[in-house]
Amino acid sequence: MDVPPAYAAGVRLLPNAVTVLALCAGLSSVYFALAGQWSLCIVATGFAAICDALDGRLARLLDATSKIGAELDSLSDLVSFGVAPALVLYLWALEGSRFGWIVTLVFAVCMALRLARFNTLLDVEQRYPFAKEFFVGVPAPAAALSAGIPLYVTLQFGEGWWSGEVLVGGWTLVVAGLMVSRLPTLSLKTVRVPATAIAPLLVVVGIAAAVLVTVPYLGLALVAIGYLLLIPYAGYRYRWLARHPEAWDVPVRERRAAARAARSARRLGIRPPLRRRVAGGASAVARAVRRLGDTEPGLPVIRRNGTPRTGPGPAPQRGNRLRLGLRRARRR
Incomplete structure (x- = not known):
């Protein structure tokens, strides 16, 4: 068994030192x-x-994770991405407005609530195993980046309607x-990142670096807008995973194959696995069998109160096959 290397005490303090630098x-x-130095x-x-x-990656790499480091990281995020951006926006555009200070307080309070919820969810068992691939709400650094879009546009193009209070x-x-x-x-x-996408990704990184060097403020605005445009895709992906349990244990890079299989199953008329709990699925099957018993003479059926009964019933109905989850073959 591999034993993690023992680092010196000074090296183990490096993640907390990086967090303090962020603060x-x-x-x-x-x-x-x-x-008034908005660029700085x-x-x-x-x-x-x-x-x-x-800081978090260094803590895991050096095996230096601790409770004080986690708490310090949250406090640093609150100040660096909650209080500080709110004050910067207030001093830049909202100082002369009646509701400017209210907006500043709301942004800082929402950041505190967002971080408190994040820390709470760390110790709560998630409903879905893929939930670790998503955040609940926009994370703190992305929120600070997105809130500064009007400032970036103003520094790039000058004042306009986008810089109004x-x-x-x-x-x-x-x-x-x-x-x-x-x-x-x-x-x-x-x-x-799959191996086949490494080279194109490096090209995209090079283009992004060139944009940030030549037109940095416009580049920041485009990055923030691009991140916000990914939110609908994240919602679609979350809902798709919730409806397809067969993809929960599949590695991320192999989920495209599971998605193609699901689309092929829909074209063939095959239903996906049960989406609810086993008890709910079993009760649905029991109800379907109960209805089928009304059409088949002598078939034992369980009543709602749990007592069995047998006997003839009315003529078969067309919907029984659909209630059991069977579909007719698609006509060509």
């Missing part, structure tokens, strides 16, 4: 906003997002609502 970067964005605000928030993506405040409330919503969103932690 400091988030607070620094407020400092830059007070000085975006840089500081982006650095905080990079640190947030690294009403639009900025309304958009901030929309993102706050997405954070505390029950919408499933994709978790990039579980994404596996």
Whole structure:
């Protein structure tokens, strides 16, 4: 059995040090906003997002996960992606508005609720085994990135209708609502890239890097909009997996084959497996058999109260075969 290497105590503190750096970067964005340096605000928030993506992976790599690290990570996310972006948007566009401070408070509170729910769901057994592939609501870094779209567009193209107080405040409330919503969103932690897609993905990464270098603010806006456009796809994928238990234990890269098999089964008129609990499926079969017993003389049938009965019944009906889950072959 492989034994994990024993790291020095100083190395095991590295994930928490990265989390503290993320916290400091988030607070620094407020400092830059007070000085009116909006570009540095975006840089500081982006650095905080990079640190947030690294600290958890470093903790698992160094076998340095701890409760204090998890709590510190949540507090850092609240400050870096909740309080700091809300204050930056307030100082940029909402300071002169009557409802600007209300919008700021709502965004920060929704971020706190979103993180509290995330920490609670970590210890709760999920209903579906594939639930780990999705987040509930928009995660904290993505919410901070999406809330800054009006700022990115303004820095790229100048002031316009997209920098108005009403639009900025309304958009901030929309993102706050997405954070505390029950919408499933994709978790990039579980994404596996097949070997055949590595080369095209590297090309896409190169194009994205070129866009971020030449037109950084427009690139950030496009990334945020692209992420938001993935939310309907995440909802469709979640519902599809919930309806197809045969794909639950299949690796992600092999689910396309399961999807093709499901489509072929529908074309052939074969029903998918039972979608409900076994007890619910068994009771449905029992009801179908009870109806069939009314058409077949001498067939024992269980009544609703549990007592058996036999006897003749009316003539067979066409719907009995469908009630049993059988379909007629498609005519060609």
